[in-house]
Amino acid sequence: MPLVGAKSANPPTRQGRWKSSSLLVMVLLCALPGCGAFRHNTTTGLPQRHKFTADQLVVQSDIRLPKNHPLIQDLEHLREEMAHTLQLPLQKQPVTVYLFADEVRYAQYLQTAFPNLPPRRAYFVGTTDELAVYTFWGEKIQEDLRHEYTHGVLHASLKDVPLWLDEGLAEYFEIVSSKHGFNAEYAQQLTEALNNGWRPDVKRLEQLGDVGQMQKADYLEAWAWAHFMLHDSETTQAVLVDFLNELRFDAHPGPLSDRLAKALPHYDERFVAYAATLQQNLMTAGATRIRD
Ligand SMILES: [Zn+2]
Incomplete structure (x- = not known):
């Protein structure tokens, strides 16, 4: 396509x-x-x-x-x-x-x-x-x-890749390798959004089929889900890796959120907890910058 x-x-x-x-x-x-x-x-x-x-x-x-x-x-x-x-x-x-x-x-x-x-x-x-x-x-x-x-x-x-995940991974890998996909600006905005009551919704992202529908906040959330899956645990990493490997042979293997829910029934809460660790990274990064 x-x-x-x-x-x-x-x-x-x-x-x-x-x-x-x-x-x-x-x-x-x-x-x-x-x-x-x-x-x-x-x-x-x-x-x-x-x-x-x-x-x-x-x-x-x-x-x-x-x-x-x-x-x-x-x-x-x-x-x-x-x-x-x-x-x-x-x-x-x-x-x-x-x-x-x-x-x-x-x-x-x-x-x-x-x-x-x-x-x-x-x-x-x-x-x-x-x-x-x-x-x-x-x-x-x-x-x-x-x-x-x-x-x-x-x-x-891959035969295809969902729009939100395509962008989430592109946002992740655009960061130089040594930072392992960590985008300090996004982490800061994510922290502020969560503090203001925003909650993640990967099912909503999965509905986005046209880039015209995607706002800046959607890129941020897509990046955050990619970062979460790659770094939270072996379980989340396996969900993503298995999904991508299925996409090698099947363009439409069903929503990734179903797999997350099966592997981690409270994956939304887990995401929020993970975001707190990003905040920690942010503070550390800030401290490092001051020392530099
Ligand atoms: Zn892109």
Whole structure:
């Protein structure tokens, strides 16, 4: 199923992935790289000046980027990190990163190729022919590349992945590896929300089928559920890992929340208790920053 994912054009606001099965998107995707209309237009065309392949990563960029550039090495490592963390086989299908020199050229291309999509800092577009990331050289390049590449690796490995979980894992893995998916800003907001009486509802997230429905708070909650499942206990980790491994062969294995409920009958309460440990991490992180 073709899908489109995105990062916000105006940092730091987080936006999300588009997922659509509509004919419209099929048509839009047909107007993509392969259909020469854009190939010969140097203003709006895809980056073609520099190209190299590193394992399952193909990079086409306006600017020269050595194969051993830390950003590229980071993505190669991310692929291994995801396979290890999610206990999935190393993805084989390549993901192509189209890296534009600047935001203007990137925006021009996106506007031409995807006229109906709002501006975002980065996109992931998956079709049966190609898994592609589009972004530009900017301040958030590492975060954006990691986020979109996560979508790419997931869709190279799985038949499908629910929107909320796709975004939750992309939010998790966009954080540099040494932080194990810990997003201090999100942790802070989560703590405040819980203190104000907000309660998690993964079943609600599971109903979200279109990125237009997803608000910033939904990305935060999706990240929190991903973090919870990966770090709360072996039980929660197994629920996620088993679910993802079923998605390798079955695009619709039923809601993840049913599995959580079966493994942990009071999983909502457990989530809230886990969030308190995130708050603890936050305090520790704050203390570390002061010492630094
Ligand atoms: Zn995303």
